[in-house]
Amino acid sequence: MPSSVSPKSAPILKVTDLKMHFPVKEGILLRANKSNKAVDGISFEIQPGETLGLVGESGCGKSTLGRCIARLYEPTSGSIEFEGNDITKLKGRALMPYRQNIQMIFQDPMESLNSRHTIGDILEEPYIVQKIGDKASRAKRVRELLNIVGLPTRSITRYPFEFSGGQRQRIGIARSIALNPKLVVCDEPVSALDVSIQSQILNLLVDLQKEFNLAYLFIAHDLAVVKHISDRIAIMYLGNIVEESTGESIYHEPRHPYTKSLISAIPIPDPHRRVKREIISGDVPSPINPPSGCRFHPRCPRVMERCKLEAPLLRTVADHQVCCHLDDL
Amino acid sequence: MLNLNPQTLKRLRRFREIKRGYYSFLFLAGLLVVLSFGELLVNSRALLVHYEDTLYFPTYSDFRPGTDFGLDYDYEVNYRELQATFDEQGSDNWVLMPPVPYNPLENHAPGGVFKPTSPSIDTRHLLGTDTTSRDILARLFYGTRIALWFSIAFMLAVYAIGITIGCAMGYFGGMFDLIFQRFIEIWSNIPFLYMIIIVFSVIPQTFTIPAKIVILLTVMVLFSWTSMTYYMRTETYKEKSRDYIAAARVIGASNTRIIFRHILPNVLSTLVTFMPFTVVSAITAITALDFLGFGLPAPTPSLGELLKQGTATLRTAPWIVMSAFGTLVILLTIVTFIGEAVRESFDPKKFTTYR
Numbered sequence: 298m299p300s301s302v303s304p305k306s307a308p309i310l311k312v313t314d315l316k317m318h319f320p321v322k323e324g325i326l327l328r329a330n331k332s333n334k335a336v337d338g339i340s341f342e343i344q345p346g347e348t349l350g351l352v353g354e355s356g357c358g359k360s361t362l363g364r365c366i367a368r369l370y371e372p373t374s375g376s377i378e379f380e381g382n383d384i385t386k387l388k389g390r391a392l393m394p395y396r397q398n399i400q401m402i403f404q405d406p407m408e409s410l411n412s413r414h415t416i417g418d419i420l421e422e423p424y425i426v427q428k429i430g431d432k433a434s435r436a437k438r439v440r441e442l443l444n445i446v447g448l449p450t451r452s453i454t455r456y457p458f459e460f461s462g463g464q465r466q467r468i469g470i471a472r473s474i475a476l477n478p479k480l481v482v483c484d485e486p487v488s489a490l491d492v493s494i495q496s497q498i499l500n501l502l503v504d505l506q507k508e509f510n511l512a513y514l515f516i517a518h519d520l521a522v523v524k525h526i527s528d529r530i531a532i533m534y535l536g537n538i539v540e541e542s543t544g545e546s547i548y549h550e551p552r553h554p555y556t557k558s559l560i561s562a563i564p565i566p567d568p569h570r571r572v573k574r575e576i577i578s579g580d581v582p583s584p585i586n587p588p589s590g591c592r593f594h595p596r597c598p599r600v601m602e603r604c605k606l607e608a609p610l611l612r613t614v615a616d617h618q619v620c621c622h623l624d625d626l
Numbered sequence: 627m628l629n630l631n632p633q634t635l636k637r638l639r640r641f642r643e644i645k646r647g648y649y650s651f652l653f654l655a656g657l658l659v660v661l662s663f664g665e666l667l668v669n670s671r672a673l674l675v676h677y678e679d680t681l682y683f684p685t686y687s688d689f690r691p692g693t694d695f696g697l698d699y700d701y702e703v704n705y706r707e708l709q710a711t712f713d714e715q716g717s718d719n720w721v722l723m724p725p726v727p728y729n730p731l732e733n734h735a736p737g738g739v740f741k742p743t744s745p746s747i748d749t750r751h752l753l754g755t756d757t758t759s760r761d762i763l764a765r766l767f768y769g770t771r772i773a774l775w776f777s778i779a780f781m782l783a784v785y786a787i788g789i790t791i792g793c794a795m796g797y798f799g800g801m802f803d804l805i806f807q808r809f810i811e812i813w814s815n816i817p818f819l820y821m822i823i824i825v826f827s828v829i830p831q832t833f834t835i836p837a838k839i840v841i842l843l844t845v846m847v848l849f850s851w852t853s854m855t856y857y858m859r860t861e862t863y864k865e866k867s868r869d870y871i872a873a874a875r876v877i878g879a880s881n882t883r884i885i886f887r888h889i890l891p892n893v894l895s896t897l898v899t900f901m902p903f904t905v906v907s908a909i910t911a912i913t914a915l916d917f918l919g920f921g922l923p924a925p926t927p928s929l930g931e932l933l934k935q936g937t938a939t940l941r942t943a944p945w946i947v948m949s950a951f952g953t954l955v956i957l958l959t960i961v962t963f964i965g966e967a968v969r970e971s972f973d974p975k976k977f978t979t980y981r
């Protein structure tokens with residue numbers, strides 16, 4: 298797969314045909330007859346130091362994908378390779394070295410910090426768990442981390458509830474970089490924050506990426522957030538990636554009907570944009586009973602007979618990967 | 627760490643502001659201390675004996691034969707009589723008795739006939755005696771002590787088992803959860819009173835009284851821990867799926883660490899609010915069992931046993947039922963007041979920082 302950043306280097310993360318199906322328990326016997334196909338056959342790569350933006354409506358499986366990669370879930374099938382090593386089925390101790398390399402930032406910073414622990418406890422925990430350093434060196438590192446994310450040293454003895462949303466997310470970010478990871482899954486890290494604070498946090502993430510050569514899987518439900526910071530953007534719909542390309546190209550030349558509708562929904566007038574407004578109707582179908590064929594067909598303005606029967610495959614159109622039957626993309 | 631937490635501090639501060647509960651707590655704590663040193667207050671053994679220029683402290687020592695103090699028998703000294711004897715002799719020898727100079731097991735019937743006698747300051751039976759001429763105050767005193775320690779031990783054991791199993795069910799889920807759920811459903815349907823009757827008809831009469839008490843406690847705990855698991859299971863399951871647990875897992879924290887450092891401290895603060903009520907129900911249960919005759923083995927002093935006597939002699943010796951009933955009411959009210967205050971001040975709905 299071509300990458301706009303460094304086509305020749307080995308990917309840091311390679312995801313192949315990843316599926317995460319949650320069993321759905323129904324009836325009085327609570328048998329798992331059906332499954333929620335939250336992630337249903339996703340493939341992509343991330344290069345070292347690169348940001349891949351992942352955009353899709355709420356409920357389309359972004360968090361599930363991110364959590365599979367951070368190995369909070371064990372995927373149903375497919376593979377996740379980190380620097381060439383398959384980590385899909387690793388458990389317990391075998392996973393420990395990868396825990397250092399793959400970290401995660403969560404959407405709601407209050408939820409992701411234990412309210413009973415001080416900031417010092419929270420930031421020291423990664424080192425305790427990974428058995429790094431002694432008490433003194435860990436304390437020093439915690440102060441460094443606070444400094445890096447722009448919080449005062451006295452925060453160490455404070456508790457999460459004493460901070461504002463933006464400050465809490467800085468704490469979450471500090472924890473995620475504590476172990477010097479190579480890849481950070483950012484699951485909508487600014488969605489829960491005030492708009493006025495969002496750009497500060499985004500800038501911090503960009504600075505950290507430059508300083509520590511981090512690769513990001515940056516999840517957002519809003520294209521506008523990821524547009525500026527992503528090298529490439531993947532558009533997700535109901536457990537699948539429907540289009541992938543560079544940030545600029547996705548924004549100015551979307552190919553997939555779903556991407557087009559997303560772009561046209563962005564209200565800011567842009568003189569360079571050549572996309573006409575295409576508003577899609579209807580609700581997102583359930584991933585428990587996804588539509589046949591192309592999953593977007595019940596809402597697609599250009600749906601054809603074929604789309605209802607046959608699922609399109611990801612194919613290359615110019616510098617895009619698109620998943621659609623249309624010829625004139 | 628738990629103690630330094632500002633949430634916990636806030637809760638403790640609030641607890642102290644609820645005067646009724648706080649004073650009840652102080653009273654109960656004081657009562658427990660007094661009861662622990664009860665032998666100094668309510669005892670047939672003397673506190674101090676001064677005999678031929680030597681001081682003796684019989685309270686916690688081995689038994690002393692009467693010959694030690696110049697009496698003509700070699701069984702245990704009757705210190706009340708010794709006191710009277712010394713007074714008559716008018717020598718330097720003297721005896722200091724505790725405020726209530728009776729133990730709960732002795733039948734003090736100077737006339738030789740066992741019968742309830744009414745409260746009297748002269749005989750030092752401040753609340754009278756029961757149907758076998760035992761001092762009621764002494765029996766209430768030690769009965770309360772046993773009931774309280776029994777109930778606290780019961781609570782701790784029930785919580786230890788209930789927390790462990792409930793937490794494991796919620797945390798590990800799957801087959802473990804399923805098997806235990808079914809097991810608990812069956813187990814909690816076994817009639818508890820029958821089990822007590824069966825167990826005590828099976829164990830040999832030769833067992834000592836402490837052994838029988840431990841067996842009773844064990845049977846009660848075995849049939850009571852299940853209710854604790856329901857709460858623990860759902861709470862653990864809820865906590866486990868929150869993002870701060872995911873964050874701990876991403877940095878590589880082990881299950882043990884997640885359970886003990888993250889989940890339990892967050893769940894236990896609510897559990898504390900149940901504790902006084904568990905004690906209340908344990909006191910009630912043990913009293914009811916004693917009343918029915920299936921509780922603490924005789925002649926262990928107990929409130930239930932006194933109530934039973936009291937209802938039988940309601941007309942002839944009303945002081946028995948009055949004092950037993952009064953004690954029970956005071957005890958249960960105090961613990962309930964504490965429970966209310968704890969619940970009021972620890973209620974997570976009031977203090978939680980989450981939505």
Ligand SMILES: Nc1ncnc2c1ncn2[C@@H]1O[C@H](COP(=O)(O)OP(=O)(O)O)[C@@H](O)[C@H]1O
Nearest residue numbers: 319333335354355356357358359360361362584
């Ligand atoms: N732990 C889980 N167990 C069962 N179903 C889940 C779980 N997590 C997410 N889902 C389901 O998977 C689908 C995708 O959810 P999610 O990945 O959170 O979407 P997004 O992050 O894009 O909003 C939803 O239908 C959701 O209900």
Ligand code: SF4
Nearest residue numbers: 591594597604621622
């Ligand atoms: S395959 Fe058909 S339904 Fe799906 S996006 Fe393309 S045109 Fe629309």
Ligand SMILES: [Mg+2]
Nearest residue numbers: 359360361485
């Ligand atoms: Mg999400």
